[in-house]
Amino acid sequence: MSFLESLRGALSNLKTNKLRAGLTMLGIIIGIAAVIAVVTIGMGGKAAIMQEMEKTGVNLFILYSKTVGQRNSPDGNNLTWQDMESLKRALPQVKSLIPASMEYGTLEVxxxxxxxxxxxxxxxxAEVRRRDVASGRFFTDEELAADRRVVVIDQKVADTLFGAGNPLGQQVIVHNVPCRVIGVLAKDQSAFAQFDMGPQNAFAYLPWGTWSDIYSSRRVDQLQGSTVxxxxxxxxxxxxKxxxxxxxxTIDQYDAFNVQQLVQAAxxxxxxxxxxxGLVAGISLIVGGIGIMNIMLVSVTERTREIGLRKALGAKERDILTQFLLEATxxxxxxxxxxIIVGSGSALLAAKLLKWPPxxxxxxxxxxxxxxIVVGVFFGYYPAQKAAKLEPMDALRYE
Incomplete structure (x- = not known):
């Protein structure tokens, strides 16, 4: 018997028992669909993370003292403006480096x-953190040098304090000091937003000298920069460091954060x-394979007389073995x-809902x-061998 004849016989038998064949396939379908969906969604998730990195900048970093924000921490551990200038001179590969000093407070209008x-x-x-200015502008070097009382606010702050009104040119009270609003930043969508201290997207930005005068402090909480x-x-x-x-x-007093750490964690x-x-999917595939073996054993029992008749007419063991292996495969x-179709469809739908790259x-x-195929051959071999080993006379006498 040729391979094509064995294949046609296998397909014919499956058509005869469509419901049983369909139920037997169910474990394989679930297992394979799970594997495809998991791998595809995982790849989409990684691509989405890389897109977030591109928004933030893959070469950005934040330096900080490990005791920042702690009570009674030595003042000598705080970062300073001079630290920033020293790092700029010592590290030519640094493209830009800026200070960030922070205080939790209230803006009033x-x-x-x-x-x-x-x-x-x-x-x-704004350039280092890749922040877009929704309206107005960020403060200038001249305003920084003159310690001007100007402030740039986030969109959330603008909506809360001014509603539908125009915040530009308006005065807000910062720690009892009036400052003029010169710009509004768009919402921060970058990965670094998760690392900022304080309420997300509720920030106000002052020239460093102005902040220092208002809070009577020369400390720097963070040095934020980027490499070439x-x-x-x-x-x-x-x-x-x-x-x-x-x-x-000091010894090991300073640490740094960068987006790549988020990527590694993710x-x-x-x-x-x-x-x-994947383990669950593997178990499902094993269960599906056992189901195939079970159904094929039942099929061998049901078709014992057919097997005996075929062997009596000259069919060889390898012909019987091939047909039953083909049915399982x-x-x-x-x-x-x-x-694959179900898993791919599910993964593409999930990617669309999550807005990830498909x-x-x-x-x-x-x-x-x-x-x-391996599952079919592995779990179908024993029933196929059992069928092939049947003696023709015993099979023909089987009731």
Missing amino acids: QQKNISVMIVGTTPGF NEADLEGTITQA RILNQRHG NKITKILTSII VISLIGGIIG LLSSWAIVTAVTFS
């Missing part, structure tokens, strides 16, 4: 007020979730193909098809 994080910084803040090249990031952070410790006479979580769901393969993994599809 007439009878309205809002709790915000008030940040003292320099004009380079992404490859320089880790080395720059290491050098910067070493220089800061030398300047302050990738770790993704791998864990993928492994867990076809069940598994069809289930795998349906699983990425289908070709290697996952090839692996899924290969694995479904």
